[in-house]
Amino acid sequence: MDIFGVPSQALMAQLMIGLVNGSFYAVLSLGLAIIFGMLHVINFTHGAMFMLGALLSWAGLYYFNLNYWVMLLLAPVVVGVFGIVLERLFLRRIYKLDYLYGLLLTLGLTLVIEGVVRSIFGVSGKPYGPAPISGVTDLGFLIIPNYRLWVIAASLTACVLTWYGIERTRLGGYLRAATENPKLVETFGINVPVLISLTFGFGVALAAFAGVLAAPIMQVSALTGQTMIVIVFAVVVIGGMGSIAGTIVTGVALGLVEALTKVYYPPASSMVMFLVMVLVLLVRPNGLFGGKE
Amino acid sequence: MNTTSQPPVLAVNGLEAWYGESHILQGVDFEVHSGEVVTLLGRNGSGRTTTLKALLGLTDRRSGSVRLFGEEVISLDTYRIARLGVGYCPEERGIFSSLSCEENLRLPPLHRGKAPGLSMDEVYRLFPNLEERKRSPGTALSGGEQQMLALARILRTGSRLLLLDEISEGLAPVIVQTLGEAIKELRQRGYTILLVEQNFHFSSALSDRLLFMESGRIIETLNPDELDDNTDRVIRMLSV
Ligand SMILES: Nc1ncnc2c1ncn2[C@@H]1O[C@H](COP(=O)(O)OP(=O)(O)O)[C@@H](O)[C@H]1O
Ligand SMILES: [Mg+2]
Numbered sequence A: 001m002d003i004f005g006v007p008s009q010a011l012m013a014q015l016m017i018g019l020v021n022g023s024f025y026a027v028l029s030l031g032l033a034i035i036f037g038m039l040h041v042i043n044f045t046h047g048a049m050f051m052l053g054a055l056l057s058w059a060g061l062y063y064f065n066l067n068y069w070v071m072l073l074l075a076p077v078v079v080g081v082f083g084i085v086l087e088r089l090f091l092r093r094i095y096k097l098d099y100l101y102g103l104l105l106t107l108g109l110t111l112v113i114e115g116v117v118r119s120i121f122g123v124s125g126k127p128y129g130p131a132p133i134s135g136v137t138d139l140g141f142l143i144i145p146n147y148r149l150w151v152i153a154a155s156l157t158a159c160v161l162t163w164y165g166i167e168r169t170r171l172g173g174y175l176r177a178a179t180e181n182p183k184l185v186e187t188f189g190i191n192v193p194v195l196i197s198l199t200f201g202f203g204v205a206l207a208a209f210a211g212v213l214a215a216p217i218m219q220v221s222a223l224t225g226q227t228m229i230v231i232v233f234a235v236v237v238i239g240g241m242g243s244i245a246g247t248i249v250t251g252v253a254l255g256l257v258e259a260l261t262k263v264y265y266p267p268a269s270s271m272v273m274f275l276v277m278v279l280v281l282l283v284r285p286n287g288l289f290g291g292k293e
Numbered sequence B: 001m002n003t004t005s006q007p008p009v010l011a012v013n014g015l016e017a018w019y020g021e022s023h024i025l026q027g028v029d030f031e032v033h034s035g036e037v038v039t040l041l042g043r044n045g046s047g048r049t050t051t052l053k054a055l056l057g058l059t060d061r062r063s064g065s066v067r068l069f070g071e072e073v074i075s076l077d078t079y080r081i082a083r084l085g086v087g088y089c090p091e092e093r094g095i096f097s098s099l100s101c102e103e104n105l106r107l108p109p110l111h112r113g114k115a116p117g118l119s120m121d122e123v124y125r126l127f128p129n130l131e132e133r134k135r136s137p138g139t140a141l142s143g144g145e146q147q148m149l150a151l152a153r154i155l156r157t158g159s160r161l162l163l164l165d166e167i168s169e170g171l172a173p174v175i176v177q178t179l180g181e182a183i184k185e186l187r188q189r190g191y192t193i194l195l196v197e198q199n200f201h202f203s204s205a206l207s208d209r210l211l212f213m214e215s216g217r218i219i220e221t222l223n224p225d226e227l228d229d230n231t232d233r234v235i236r237m238l239s240v
Helices: A008-039 A046-064 A068-089 A099-121 A146-168 A170-180 A182-186 A192-214 A224-239 A244-264 A272-283 B048-055 B078-083 B101-106 B120-126 B128-132 B143-152 B173-188 B200-204 B228-238
Strands: A136-138 A143-145 B010-019 B022-032 B037-042 B061-068 B086-089 B161-165 B192-197 B209-214 B217-222
Touching: A008 A046, A008 A146, A008 A170, A008 A192, A008 A224, A008 A244, A046 A068, A046 A099, A046 A192, A046 A224, A068 A192, A099 A224, A136 A146, A143 A146, A146 A170, A146 A192, A146 A244, A170 A182, A170 A192, A182 A192, A182 B078, A224 A244, A224 A272, A244 A272, B010 B048, B022 B048, B022 B061, B022 B217, B037 B048, B037 B200, B037 B228, B048 B061, B048 B161, B048 B192, B078 B086, B101 B120, B101 B143, B120 B128, B128 B143, B143 B173, B173 B192, B192 B200, B200 B209, B209 B228, B217 B228
Parallel strands: B037 B192, B037 B209, B086 B161, B161 B192
Antiparallel strands: A136 A143, B010 B022, B010 B061, B209 B217
16 A cells, blocks of 8 residues: 555655654653753763763673673663763853853863774774564564664653653652752752752763664764764754653654655655754744743 | 850851852841841842842852851851751742642752651641642742742751741732741741841831841841830831
């Protein structure tokens, strides 16, 4: 059966890829939005942290014989700790300054991280080898590799758990309150500087988690993060910073939009995000789910 | 006015504070003893809010000496000062819009190693309106409800010293009365309270002492029973 001239099998396959990409966008933009809410820093290192997660999982396998499942836990921890160190050493100094300084500082850090990775591993992609989950599932209308199903499930679980942590727990309450008025939260005896460090660490750990998930299906290289960060910035701008759930939905939706464009008008597929971004900004300057800021 | 043996709950000596380059507090000295209610009065801009903020380390810079429960806190971080048992109710009330009324109320953690403050039941008995508005988002509350919430939220934590900035400002008389009753009850329960006010009818009925501020200094201290003999001077110190 054809849908607008495209065989439904092919359409479904593309949508599946779109859903996988959308899951990555959701996890990454979620971390970016949480960090921005708390630190008021537009974290350019986010793509590099994604890349580090992927690379660590590759390196763990080939140098230390640590399998995928171990690295899926270990890489986010390592990257999270690395993020906390960066926050304490560098970011902490610029919170009182304009947004631009945060952007420049994290851009600089990104270039350093990518440069170091490049000089060690080169720029060519590192094939991960066979995916850690093999086999396919036949859904009737579509045959899907099990690993991709796992990626979607794991990403969305990470998103839901993060949403729950922020919206429904005590620590999340501190985080939401400190996002609004950090000074006042400190007068309640809450150690806000530590809360800020943990937020940054958690946000980049999420990026690394997505990176590990991506490693077996993307060729990871020092530059992987660059393409990712540009798209994720667009997602965050389109979704707006106002709502956790909104950010997640926007990420997934844009993955699907990108996939549909690939099917129906391939030349536009790499720019459709930015077209959507422009259109959304024209109508809603704070993004689809954005509040006032 | 008790306890000559215990150190004062709050002892401020030569406190100076800055916002950026502006030198706002020019050397403030006063003491508040356990169980006292003391009010800082003054015109707008006299430095009362800045005094409260400087006590908590919220100004850009400060110097001098602030002793809380006998401990020097001039170089401590805000959150450490708070943990000694200080509750702060800011002038702008600071209700969080992304939290419900009850989440706002439960947000401040109980101070570890301190006797607990009021229970939720006691808080709701003091401010029944808050129980009815439990689920409303913080900013859907009326001005009076927000003020009650801002006060109520620091009563559960075990803070023994309360810093309350203009809680009667801009509110309907019945709400001001509710707040006045609450202050009286808190005082009976042994809380130590530092009020900032412009409304001296509200505060003189509640306070043990009134401190008058001008240009970042305390220029006069009166007991409530001295007010009648000094009406003219008081009016001059507070009028614009
Ligand atoms: N954030 C700030 N930055 C610079 N100056 C300030 C700031 N807040 C208050 N001031 C100034 O400090 C002085 C004292 O203000 P404040 O303590 O708020 O007075 P009060 O609470 O007695 O009305 C005023 O002259 C005010 O303009
Ligand atoms: Mg004031």
